[in-house]
Amino acid sequence: MTGQVWTTIDFDKRGIQSDFARVPNSTDSSAYGWVPVPMLCFNGGEGPTVLLTAGTHGDEYEGQIVLRRLARELAGTRLRGRVIMLPALNQPAVVAGRRNSPLDGGNLNRVFPGNPRGTVTEQIAHFVVKTLFPLADYVIDLHSGGSSLDYLPVAFAHRGRNREQAERIETLLEHFAAPNTVLTDGRGGGGDTTLYASAAAHGLAALTTELGGGTGLSQRGAAIGEAGVRRVLRHLGVAPELAAPEPESRRELRMLPPETSIYALADGLFEPLIEVGQLVRAGDVAGYMHQISSPLTSPAELRLNADGIVIYRRFPVLSAPGDALIGFAVPV
Structure with missing residues (x-):
């Protein structure tokens, strides 16, 4: 030992x-x-x-x-x-x-x-x-x-x-x-x-x-x-x-690189519009990020930049800069 x-x-x-x-x-x-x-x-x-x-x-x-x-x-x-x-x-x-x-x-x-x-x-x-x-x-x-x-x-x-x-x-x-x-x-x-x-x-x-x-x-x-x-x-x-x-x-799936994932860029409330396992397309709105301190401000749209399958999604709504929100994979 x-x-x-x-x-x-x-x-x-x-x-x-x-x-x-x-x-x-x-x-x-x-x-x-x-x-x-x-x-x-x-x-x-x-x-x-x-x-x-x-x-x-x-x-x-x-x-x-x-x-x-x-x-x-x-x-x-x-x-x-x-x-x-x-x-x-x-x-x-x-x-x-x-x-x-x-x-x-x-x-x-x-x-x-x-x-x-x-x-x-x-x-x-x-x-x-x-x-x-x-x-x-x-x-x-x-x-x-x-x-x-x-x-x-x-x-x-x-x-x-x-x-x-x-x-x-x-x-x-x-x-x-x-x-x-x-x-x-x-x-x-x-x-x-x-x-x-x-x-x-x-x-x-x-x-x-x-x-x-x-x-x-x-x-x-x-x-x-x-x-x-x-x-x-x-x-x-x-x-x-x-x-x-x-x-x-x-x-069999292949993970897409981290740069295709969606991350929180500011503090806010994450409102997802897609589910784990869902097939999505580039340009789709995946969800919104709501500013906590400014309720009258329109939420930021979270748009996808790649086609794929949602392999994970953030569970908590409250999010901070750098939090991973959504990740993707594609069939092999």
């Missing part, structure tokens, strides 16, 4: 183990304390290892629920291989219901590969990269839009660095079978600082998801995520007896 994060789990031991990744955090009230990041290891012996994570952002609930559902079922399922599961990877953010950690303000999906002597958030990322990635063959990091975005259900993956990795990534996407799939070069979002990008850089087959969004729970998004993980575990032979629904049709 590298860095200062430690656990009592023996990843080579057969059976089920439950403990924490214990992240040192010395504070005024606890000089030798640690932050508990819940972790489960299901080891059925010879076979591939699948690393499953959720709660990388604390306000994204679909993946957290999915992994808790699956944990209880895997406990009674015959396995051929190993599943390592962290359903609340950024535990401080999960407890606070926030995207970023309240301990250090860190966005876990923007600090990979981490720092063994950095902040709590950086140490979590380093533990994933240095301790868990070497154990894994496949990685699924479940995300959704959280409190700020409504997102089309989609699976994202980086392109493989060689033919063998590309084929394993395509197999992962095929059997996860999200309604929409995007192969990305990492431009926009977190680039190479995300968990799944870092996993791909380490030669693993990895994907991440967006499973809806908003401040509550999307049962449709949770169902898509759970079905996808079930199909992957069954196909890989890790959990051959795990029930999994047949996939629906899968559409």
Whole structure:
């Protein structure tokens, strides 16, 4: 084990183990304390290892629920291989219901590969990269839009660095079978600082998801995520007896570059006129931005500068300069 994060789990031991990744955090009230990041290891012996994570952002609930559902079922399922599961990877953010950690303000999906002597958030990322990635063959990091975005259900993956990795990534996407799939070069979002990008850089087959969004729970998004993980575990032979629904049709999309997205340029109230998943055309009015302090002033029109499918839309109405309001993709 590298860095200062430690656990009592023996990843080579057969059976089920439950403990924490214990992240040192010395504070005024606890000089030798640690932050508990819940972790489960299901080891059925010879076979591939699948690393499953959720709660990388604390306000994204679909993946957290999915992994808790699956944990209880895997406990009674015959396995051929190993599943390592962290359903609340950024535990401080999960407890606070926030995207970023309240301990250090860190966005876990923007600090990979981490720092063994950095902040709590950086140490979590380093533990994933240095301790868990070497154990894994496949990685699924479940995300959704959280409190700020409504997102089309989609699976994202980086392109493989060689033919063998590309084929394993395509197999992962095929059997996860999200309604929409995007192969990305990492431009926009977190680039190479995300968990799944870092996993791909380490030669693993990895994907991440967006499973809806908003401040509550999307049962449709949770169902898509759970079905996808079930199909992957069954196909890989890790959990051959795990029930999994047949996939629906899968559409391949390409994200349009960030400069085609619509951003707030001033403080205001965002009034959207289009829905996530809607096909739109350049020149269409996507919504309005109302000035808060000037109710008699006509709102600014937000016009589209590209054709595409609305892949995400801002959830809160109150907006500030730089807030992403609407993003687009196109069919491949």
